Amino acid sequence: MDLTAWRYEDGIAAFRKEADAASGEEDWARLKNAYLSKKNGLVTSLLAGLREVSRELKPRLGKEINQFKKEVEATLKERAKVAPKRKAAGLDLTLPGMAPRPGSLHPLTLTLDDMLKWFTQMGYDISDGPEIETTFYNFEALNTPEDHPAREDADTFYIDDNRLLRTQTSGCQIRYMQTHTPPFRMVAPGKVFRRDDDATHSPMFHQLEGLVVGENISFGHLKGTLEAFARAMFGEEVTIRLRPSYFPFTEPSAEVDVTCVFCGNEPCRVCKGTGWIEILGSGMVDPNVFEAVGYDPDKYTGFAFGMGIERISMLRMQVPHIRYYFNNDRRFLDRFKVG
């Protein structure tokens, strides 16, 4: 290429004109090819031509061509930033996004977290206890002496004469009272075990125990607390009803039913047409229990309650079989959302 007539001012003006006129990917690609292609781009040709020019012209032309090259490159590079090389047209916008497969928390964790959130907001401490319990904490201190019919052998897993797998979280009441002074309120969640394994029973399940002790805690406080709890779990529209019942460690005792959330008092399968679903057992702390931990039953009163976490979860999440909780089938675990 003969460069004798080439002038920087003309060259850059021509380029700028073309660049200004360029619109869209194709124009830019064409420009890039025309100016920067290593084979026959203008810049390449200019640099090749430079070798043949006279010694006198070389310094000026070399400087100008270099400047020209820089500007062309900078302009085209700038442009490349705005419209990246990445293929933008023809994306399949419906392909699944890039993120690891979502993890999940177990439905019992989700349920328990909701329960604990409510109780901690209400000022309850959270306590824990061992799964291998002594007969003292599981039975005797809970007003269930050795020959008590509530202590059916058949239901209990034993390690030896003195140790067993706790059949209820109620022993946590005793442990808590032994180490705290009223007034207090506490809940204790955990695993419990009963020798029962069929369509509706699992040999291991979970309970949440609750205990409130003070100087004037009444049955009405129990009812008010559990009604507020039931509404937090099942919706503001539910009500509860108390039915007299029996637990060795409460007197008076009551089962608590919640209005059936599935039928709204119309007969249905879940509540067997009664309109009520049993959700927990409760009562006023038996004076013998207070005596077992050295509290004065004339000074203190209290209420206690215990509920199956699976039971609450099954109702809220419509889990059809209790076994699902412990099989860890991924299809089951995949169902549950964090929210």
Place this chain on the structure above:
Amino acid sequence: MYIHYDWVKDYLKDAPSMEEAARLLNLTGLETELEEEGLEIEHTVNRPDAMSHFGVARELAVKLNGELVEPPVYTGEIPQLEDGWKIETEDVEQCPRYIGVKVDNVKAEETPSWLKAKLASIDQTSHNFLVDLTNFLLWEFGHPSHAFDATLLEDKHIIIRRGRAGETLTTLDGQDHEAEGLLCIADGKRPIAFAGVMGGQNTEVSESTTELLLELAVFKPGTVRRTGSKEKILSDARHRFERGVDRERMDRVIRRFLYLLLEQQPEARIMGIYDMDRAPFERASIRLRRSQLNRLLGIHLEDREIEDLMTAMDCRFDRFDGGWQVSVPGYKVDVTREADMIEEIIRFAGLDLLETDLPEMAGTDLEHDAVRENTTGIRRTLQGMGLQEAYTYSFQAEIWDKAVSPEGEPTRLRNPMNKNQAVMRRCILPGLLVSLRNNQKRGIADVQLFEVGHTFRNGIEPHHLAVALSSGKEKSSWWEVPGAHPFYQAKGIYERLASRLGWDALELRKDVPNWLTPGEALGIYYKGNCIGGFGTLSQSVNKACEDFQFETLPVVLEIDLEFVNDLSPDHGQAEELSVFPGMKIDMAFVVDDHLVYDEVNRHLLGLNLENLESLELFDVYQGKSVGTGKKSLGFRFRFQALERTLTSEEVSATMERVTQSVKETFGAVIRM
């Protein structure tokens, strides 16, 4: 317990409909379901008083303040039993009262149709009139009685005593038992019944029976329970005696029996009664304070209402200032204290009277629980990394436990339900492996599970975290690139946990627990002790039992979490951020394949490079271009100064120092 409602109606003057009765019984604490002609009642153990038709009628009568109709009884004279008969007990506590009534000239004939029909209505089979009559009494009043053939009783003697060595008894159900140590009814020579549980064949009433001795007694509930439980006998008598019987009604029950017997067999001769009553019944006397009633219930019931209820229950009472002294009828065997009496009042008054209220109290001191807080963080972190939380049983098969923890012994259950639930887990891992396998068996190959929970070792219950990831997994996403060895996935999980939860005190070593494959795993150490590890499962665990047997070894992690109790809660601290631009330099160099990353990384950090803000490994490459036995490590250096913009000259000088250093130390060849 099935209760026939027409039978209940025999004892009520104005009986409600069966549907209404079921509703009322549920309100008073008898869990009742409607059946076609009757009520299925699930009695709590404190309610033996309602384990009969009369008892259910009484419950309804109190609730409705209605009239209870006592069935007719024999009102004639009953002479003392003479003729050399003797009834005694070795231990008053075991048997405070035993009534024997002898009736001669009786016939164990076919049962009259009215009685057959009554028993049939509650699915009881008929034997003969005499036996059926005792059964009828049990279902009428709830007090078990027993009929002996009096001619078979040796020495005209009945004694309640413990069975002696060598003594045996064949019970009415045909089972043979050793009697030693068990509370028996014995005649002059041998045991003839287990007290409160079941009679013996040796003195059974049969077609040839003409003389009858009727037993109506009281036995200590716990003893009855122990005998029944030891000999595995579940009888209607045991079911009631171990809960307690109405000691106030015993004379009436005897007279009821005689009434019904004489109705059918007027020729029968009442020979006499022997009433061994060594500890006469006294009503429980309870001081019921108005203040305690109000305090416990949180409501005020009118005196009149309370007194009416107590009267309906057959309580007698005296008023005193601030309450009542109540004497409790014999049928309320469970009512002995003030709290019991308050329950009786509110369950009939109705729990719907309670006002709903929330306790007013200062909040409880909430205690810091490091394990619970860490557990929450662990769950969230792992969930965010795509793992799924699992729950497995706290008990495992011994073979699973031993595979992972070959040393020491697990805590064994004395009465497991099956071999897969026989010992308490020392590690969680086996449970997760079984869950992983079960998913694979259902065709679900890609599973990543974790669990946090108690384990059981030496009498304590350390919290553990376990993770199990299926590996050799199929590609599960269109954009996924087949990755590095799955060990690095386990390591990534560990590192993420450690950094998010501040587990700085832990260190990793090549010595691994036996359940990991050395060379593809690391051990986790705290204060010099191994508390877990992660990496590829060991082949020995995998092959230990048929419940595992993975084709491709999964990668796993398990760690004892108790060390977190030593950590103080820490969410980290912020520091001043530079506002000046930083500089990023990538450098790759080729080193010997055996050189480990950690050594190079520590060397680079040890150079204390000026203004180095971060150092990351961004590439590891092995291939032809770097030569065999070699690998290329790509590091990304970021430089930034707090107070000024760095010049390229000073960063270049620093990098020159890096270049020289890795050349000299590792013989590295710079690739960039």
